[in-house]
């Protein structure tokens with residue numbers, strides 16, 4: 616990983632990174648998403664809190680809103696001959712990376728994995744997961760990757776290629 620990528624990776628963990636979906640859809644108090652079951656507590660969306668004895672608002676979480684709106688925060692485009700012979704394995708890696716990521720970062724999820732011509736395109740609800748998937752592909756298969764952030768850093772597009 617070069618310095619440019621590393622500096623971006625560090626930035627992703629800043630708590631003050633603004634996500635318009637998170638900022639514009641905040642419950643007033645305790646809440647639970649009727650779609651995925653994630654809970655809102657102390658200003659965070661998390662799986663790891665028990666609110667069963669408390670009164671909670673039913674509130675669609677930002678990740679489910681993005682999925683419903685088909686409004687990804689990140690995408691990973693996978694291309695090259697390696698994809699043709701390893702597609703199932705790659706899809707498995709994408710899903711595994713999502714499982715690990717969303718355990719601690721509840722709003723980081725895959726929206727879809729679809730074929731677009733010769734490319735496989737994964738879209739995500741958070742830029743963090745797109746970044747993780749790019750690095751997981753690099754670590755597992757040693758391809759070529761590039762990371763492009765939007766000016767506001769609210770969108771990340773990753774291209775990964777191996778011949």
Ligand SMILES: [Zn+2]
Pocket residue numbers: 648649650651652653675676677678679680
């Ligand atoms: Zn949800």
